[in-house]
Amino acid sequence: xxxxxxxxxxxxxxxxxxxxxxxxxxxxxxxxxxxxxxxxxxxxxxxxxxxxxxxxxxxxxxxxxxxxxxxxxxxxxxxxxxxxxxxxxxxxxxxxxxxxxxxxxxxxxxxxxxxxxxxxxxxxxxxxxxxxxxxxxxxxxxxxxxxxxxxxxxxxxxxxxxxxxxxxxxxxxxxxxxxxxxxxxxxxxxxxxxxxxxxxxxxxxxxxxxxxxxxxxxxxxxxxxxxxxxxxxxxxxxxxxxxxxxxxxxxxxxxxxxxxxxxxxxxxxxxxxxxxxxxxxxxxxxxxxxxxxxxxxxxxxxxxxxxxxxxxxxxxxxxxxxxxxxxxxxxxxxxxxxxxxxxxxxxxxxxxxxxxxxxxxxxxxxxxxxxxxxxxxxxxxxxxxxxxxxxxxxxxxxxxxxxxxxxxxxxxxxxxxxxxxxxxxxxxxxxxxxxxxxxxxxxxxxxxxxxxxx
DNA sequence: GAAGATGATTTAAT
DNA sequence: ATTAAATCATCTTC
Numbered sequence: 001x002x003x004x005x006x007x008x009x010x011x012x013x014x015x016x017x018x019x020x021x022x023x024x025x026x027x028x029x030x031x032x033x034x035x036x037x038x039x040x041x042x043x044x045x046x047x048x049x050x051x052x053x054x055x056x057x058x059x060x061x062x063x064x065x066x067x068x069x070x071x072x073x074x075x076x077x078x079x080x081x082x083x084x085x086x087x088x089x090x091x092x093x094x095x096x097x098x099x100x101x102x103x104x105x106x107x108x109x110x111x112x113x114x115x116x117x118x119x120x121x122x123x124x125x126x127x128x129x130x131x132x133x134x135x136x137x138x139x140x141x142x143x144x145x146x147x148x149x150x151x152x153x154x155x156x157x158x159x160x161x162x163x164x165x166x167x168x169x170x171x172x173x174x175x176x177x178x179x180x181x182x183x184x185x186x187x188x189x190x191x192x193x194x195x196x197x198x199x200x201x202x203x204x205x206x207x208x209x210x211x212x213x214x215x216x217x218x219x220x221x222x223x224x225x226x227x228x229x230x231x232x233x234x235x236x237x238x239x240x241x242x243x244x245x246x247x248x249x250x251x252x253x254x255x256x257x258x259x260x261x262x263x264x265x266x267x268x269x270x271x272x273x274x275x276x277x278x279x280x281x282x283x284x285x286x287x288x289x290x291x292x293x294x295x296x297x298x299x300x301x302x303x304x305x306x307x308x309x310x311x312x313x314x315x316x317x318x319x320x321x322x323x324x325x326x327x328x329x330x331x332x333x334x335x336x337x338x339x340x341x342x343x344x345x346x347x348x349x350x351x352x353x354x355x356x357x358x359x360x361x362x363x364x365x366x367x368x369x370x371x372x373x374x375x376x377x378x379x380x381x382x383x384x385x386x387x388x389x390x391x392x393x394x395x396x397x398x399x400x401x402x403x404x405x406x407x408x409x410x411x412x413x414x415x416x417x418x419x420x421x422x423x424x425x426x427x428x429x430x431x432x433x434x435x436x437x438x439x440x441x442x443x444x445x446x447x448x449x450x451x452x453x454x
Numbered sequence: 455g456a457a458g459a460t461g462a463t464t465t466a467a468t
Numbered sequence: 469a470t471t472a473a474a475t476c477a478t479c480t481t482c
Contacts, residue, residue, distance in 0.1 A: 238459085
């Protein structure tokens with residue numbers, strides 16, 4: 001602005017040579033006292049503006065200088081600014097009004113939660129601790145992994161902050177640059193402060209999309225790190241021997257229906273120091289692998305069957321001592337003990353027809369059915385919970401022992417002997433019953449203890 | 455290091 | 469939601 005008088009003087013001679021009218025107005029500074037003269041004045045100016053593109057470059061340049069120095073320029077600029085404001089900028093403004101970005105908020109929240117964008121210390125370790133807790137592992141030797149995770153997280157954090165700083169610096173520099181440029185240009189074209197402000201906000205928006213990308217990739221990095229850290233498949237640990245034994249004991253003692261109820265699962269989980277879903281996984285895997293290759297599991301099944309049978313003998317001995325001989329259960333108990341004390345071949349001779357009967361059909365018969373037949377043999381209506389559970393599991397166990405010692409060929413053992421234990425001809429374990437209702441019609445939540453404790 | 459064992463995940467069916 | 473079946477990824481054993 002300070003050079004305008006100089007421009008005015010320098011351009012005077014050249015620029016106004018071919019346009020005496022305008023030159024005259026600009027020189028005398030009055031432009032005519034009457035309104036008619038002013039109109040003519042403005043008309044001339046506009047005419048020249050409109051035809052400026054028809055001029056040669058030199059002429060146009062000169063005309064521009066002349067117009068720049070015109071006393072009416074500020075007023076003209078104001079008018080043009082207003083027009084711009086009312087048309088282009090107002091339309092754009094309406095479009096640009098956006099709600100706060102939900103995606104950005106989510107990213108911010110996540111980064112804060114992961115301890116990347118939060119306070120320097122503590123956040124990361126807290127997140128790592130939470131991650132470790134979420135892993136649900138025994139947590140015996142994950143302190144090394146823990147620190148590894150923390151180190152990697154802080155690395156990500158450092159990169160994030162460095163990049164963020166760079167971004168902010170670049171954003172500020174660019175904004176300043178553009179603002180200076182626009183201020184500079186506002187001398188030669190109509191740019192209002194509002195427009196500059198708007199431009200700055202556009203720049204910030206553009207930069208914030210870059211910032212979002214940074215945040216997004218940081219989040220991705222954290223997620224990958226987290227998944228690596230938490231992915232149980234990568235950090236799989238075999239269950240300890242005791243846990244496996246407890247699970248196997250339950251499995252083989254409920255071979256006819258190895259579907260533990262929710263309560264039983266919880267109980268097993270507690271005893272094995274694993275989660276309920278791990279128990280479910282284990283039973284899922286066990287069932288399918290057992291069914292796929294029964295022969296392979298024979299030895300294991302024998303072992304657990306024998307063990308459970310031995311335990312059951314003890315339990316039942318204690319039980320019959322505890323119970324009064326005159327209770328309605330006594331007959332069942334007696335029969336039950338008889339089963340246990342019978343030599344296997346003798347029992348086999350009794351049970352084989354039952355099994356063969358079952359194998360000829362759809363193998364619906366399970367230990368529950370056998371138990372019912374025992375009841376009917378006895379002639380009593382039996383309601384006792386504890387003894388029922390014992391008989392249930394022991395019948396399973398005995399069936400297994402019997403099937404193993406019954407002298408069947410290996411192939412028969414798989415196709416016939418095991419089938420009665422619940423695996424039906426279709427490959428399913430049982431036809432209809434819901435796991436909990438069949439497994440433990442007489443079992444309470446404490447059945448795991450009674451069945452598997454030793 | 456290969457092979458088998460094993461816990462977890464995925465997919466589809468119910 | 470639970471399960472069977474297939475599959476993955478890791479662990480264990482040899």
